[in-house]
Amino acid sequence: MGVxxxxxxxxxLDALQxxxxxxxxxxxxxxxxxxxxxxxxxxxxxxPDVDPDLADPNAYYAALWVALSGGDxxxxxxxxxxxxxxxxxxRMYLRSVCRGRGVGRRLLATALDWSRANGIRKVKLDxxxxxAAARHLYEQHGFVRVPGDAxxxxxARLLYELRL
Numbered sequence: 140m141g142v143x144x145x146x147x148x149x150x151x152l153d154a155l156q157x158x159x160x161x162x163x164x165x166x167x168x169x170x171x172x173x174x175x176x177x178x179x180x181x182x183x184x185x186x187p188d189v190d191p192d193l194a195d196p197n198a199y200y201a202a203l204w205v206a207l208s209g210g211d212x213x214x215x216x217x218x219x220x221x222x223x224x225x226x227x228x229x230r231m232y233l234r235s236v237c238r239g240r241g242v243g244r245r246l247l248a249t250a251l252d253w254s255r256a257n258g259i260r261k262v263k264l265d266x267x268x269x270x271a272a273a274r275h276l277y278e279q280h281g282f283v284r285v286p287g288d289a290x291x292x293x294x295a296r297l298l299y300e301l302r303l
Contacts, residue, residue, distance in 0.1 A: 169212030
C-alpha cells in the first residue's frame with residue numbers, strides 16, 4: 140500500500156479504531172518504512188551506522204510500540220535502556236495524516252506509563268528544531284531542554300530530559 144492510499148484510509152482517523160500495540164516481528168517492514176519516510180521528511184536518511192535498530196527493532200529496545208490503522212503501521216515510539224534507571228525515548232514518529240489527532244499523545248503516554256511502572260527515573264530524548272509539534276508535546280509532558288547536542292548528518296539536535 141502506498142503512502143497516498145494509506146493517507147486516504149487514515150484521513151477519517153477519528154472514525155477509525157486506532158490500536159497501539161507492542162511491536163511484533165510482523166510490524167518490521169511497516170516500522171522501517173515509517174522511520175525511513177519520517178527521516179526523509181525532516182532532511183535525514185536512514186543509515187545503518189546511525190540506525191542499527193532497523194536491522195532488528197525488537198532486539199534493540201527495552202520496549203517498542205506501534206500505532207496501527209487497519210493493520211498498517213502509522214506511528215511508533217520506542218525506549219532504549221541506558222542503564223542506571225534511565226531510558227532514551229526514540230522513534231516517536233507518525234504518518235503526517237495522523238498528526239494533530241492525539242495519536243502522539245497516546246503513544247507518549249504509553250511509553251511514560253511503562254517507564255513509571257518499570258522504575259525508570261529519567262527519560263532522555265533528542266529532536267530537531269523543525270519538529271516543533273513534537274517539542275511542544277514533550278514540553279507539555281514536563282520534558283525540559285538540557286545542554287549539549289547530538290548532531291546527525293550535519294544537523295543539530297536538541298536534547299531533552301524528563302525526571303520521573
